[in-house]
Amino acid sequence: MHSISKAGGSFVLAVLLLNSLFSNTLLAQDKNGKPEKVEEKNGLLGTFSNNPVVAVADGQLIHLDDLKNAQIHELMVRLYQMQSAQLKQKVVNSLSQAHPELKSQAAQRIKKEDIEYFYLNEPGIRDLGDLDQLRGQIRNYLEKLRRQGYFEVLEKRYQMAVDNGWVKDYLKPPNDFRLQVRVGSAMLWFNGKDAKKRKVFVMEYSDFLCPFCRKVQGTLRDLRKKYPETVQFGYRHFPIHQEARDLSEAVECARDQGRFWELQSLVYLDPKRLQQSKRELLKYVKRAGVRDLHSFEQCLDSGKYQKRVEKDMKEGVSLGIQGTPTFIIGIYNHSNATIHGEMFSGAVPPAKFINLIEKYLNPLQK
Numbered sequence: 001m002h003s004i005s006k007a008g009g010s011f012v013l014a015v016l017l018l019n020s021l022f023s024n025t026l027l028a029q030d031k032n033g034k035p036e037k038v039e040e041k042n043g044l045l046g047t048f049s050n051n052p053v054v055a056v057a058d059g060q061l062i063h064l065d066d067l068k069n070a071q072i073h074e075l076m077v078r079l080y081q082m083q084s085a086q087l088k089q090k091v092v093n094s095l096s097q098a099h100p101e102l103k104s105q106a107a108q109r110i111k112k113e114d115i116e117y118f119y120l121n122e123p124g125i126r127d128l129g130d131l132d133q134l135r136g137q138i139r140n141y142l143e144k145l146r147r148q149g150y151f152e153v154l155e156k157r158y159q160m161a162v163d164n165g166w167v168k169d170y171l172k173p174p175n176d177f178r179l180q181v182r183v184g185s186a187m188l189w190f191n192g193k194d195a196k197k198r199k200v201f202v203m204e205y206s207d208f209l210c211p212f213c214r215k216v217q218g219t220l221r222d223l224r225k226k227y228p229e230t231v232q233f234g235y236r237h238f239p240i241h242q243e244a245r246d247l248s249e250a251v252e253c254a255r256d257q258g259r260f261w262e263l264q265s266l267v268y269l270d271p272k273r274l275q276q277s278k279r280e281l282l283k284y285v286k287r288a289g290v291r292d293l294h295s296f297e298q299c300l301d302s303g304k305y306q307k308r309v310e311k312d313m314k315e316g317v318s319l320g321i322q323g324t325p326t327f328i329i330g331i332y333n334h335s336n337a338t339i340h341g342e343m344f345s346g347a348v349p350p351a352k353f354i355n356l357i358e359k360y361l362n363p364l365q366k
Contacts, residue, residue: 002210002240002324014116022186050172058106065175070320070343073177085151088158091167099166102157110142118142127270128211133137137211176342181319181328183337185308187260189224200360201339202353205238205316207324208271209248212347216325219350223357230361232332233263233274233342236323237312243275245309250274250281254290263288329356347362 004200055062056339068076115138119131128134161167181203190198202223206213224233247267254263266284267274274281282293290296299305316326323345330341342356 002207002212008358019244049176053055057354065177068177070179072321074320075309075347076174077308080171084171085154087169087171087181090153091161092154092157095161095166099161099164100304102161108146110133110139110146114142124214127272127308129272137315157272178340179319179328179343181339181341182315183234183332183339184236184315185312186236187264188234189233189261192231195232196334198230199332200231200357201228201234201328201330201341202231202357203234203236203328205236205312205321205324205326205328207237207239207241207244208267208353209239209241209244210324213325214271216347217265219347219353222350223353225356227357231357235260236316237309238321238326239309239313240324244271246300247274247311248269248312249303249305250285250300251306253296253299254285254288256299257290257292257296259288263290321345327353329353329360331360 048159051063053061054064054067088313092102115135116131118138118141119125119134125134125138158167162169183201183203184204188195202220204220208214223231237244237245239248251260251264253268254260263285266288272345274284282297286293286299319328320343325347326343326345328339328341328343330339332339341360344356
């Protein structure tokens with residue numbers, strides 16, 4: 001995920017969240033301050049709450065969820081994921097001696113050869129730059145994949161321990177946090193007469209020069225085919241790279257002639273090439289089906305849509321967006337053109353999108 005700078009208070013906030021999340025968890029210690037084994041009483045070790053009371057003001061209870069905004073919720077989710085991973089590792093390690101079937105190997109380190117192989121064989125990667133430029137990003141991506149593989153194995157072993165009654169898990173994720181987001185000037189994929197039948201909305205905030213935004217376009221194409229009648233899709237600009245703003249404005253100018261999506265898809269094929277010269281850009285504009293090139297050039301040269309792109313960016317920042325691609329999936333309210341749902345970032349697997357879309361579709365289908 002491409003990101004902008006984060007607030008300096010994130011570490012302090014994470015510490016506060018740690019304290020609050022563990023404030024209602026019982027931890028037994030021996031006389032030397034070391035953890036000791038505790039027998040359960042009435043089936044519980046203590047009372048754990050993922051939404052504890054954090055203050056009482058004039059007799060009114062204030063819960064942790066009352067303090068949430070999008071950024072705090074994202075930090076809480078990350079914190080929970082870290083805690084959950086640590087818990088599973090600790091449990092599996094502590095039980096592996098008594099139950100050898102739980103033993104697993106640690107994730108392997110990424111080698112220089114792995115990075116070079118990925119660069120040479122992954123479609124489209126070489127178009128983004130030379131190996132030295134991309135080495136760090138490729139390493140981070142491969143390390144993430146290796147960790148995912150390791151944690152998938154860890155999850156299976158942990159679930160085995162749960163199924164066999166060797167462990168009881170009391171850790172709970174944060175409660176859902178839902179945003180209300182304006183559709184605004186987003187370009188909609190479905191604009192026909194049946195647009196109002198679509199009850200779920202997938203809003204994308206992207207940057208044309210972000211490789212992860214480019215990577216996720218294939219997933220979005222597949223989703224639009226999977227949900228041709230029930231889900232609306234929208235696109236707004238979040239150009240973290242200054243150079244990407246010109247491309248965003250160009251796509252908006254193509255929108256004047258009904259060719260937004262055609263140019264948008266072409267730009268993602270080879271965004272760096274389109275930056276080389278206006279002549280190269282116009283070739284792609286023509287391929288996208290924009291017929292009045294003179295009007296297009298006037299639109300682009302005048303900066304007609306500069307403020308629209310800036311507004312997309314400002315509204316994204318106000319929602320708590322810190323990187324691209326970022327998505328908001330939720331219930332689509334046609335009457336006031338808003339989405340009430342959840343936000344997440346990154347070129348995540350298709351299953352993540354499908355699970356969230358189905359979550360919002362299913363109650364409507366009952």
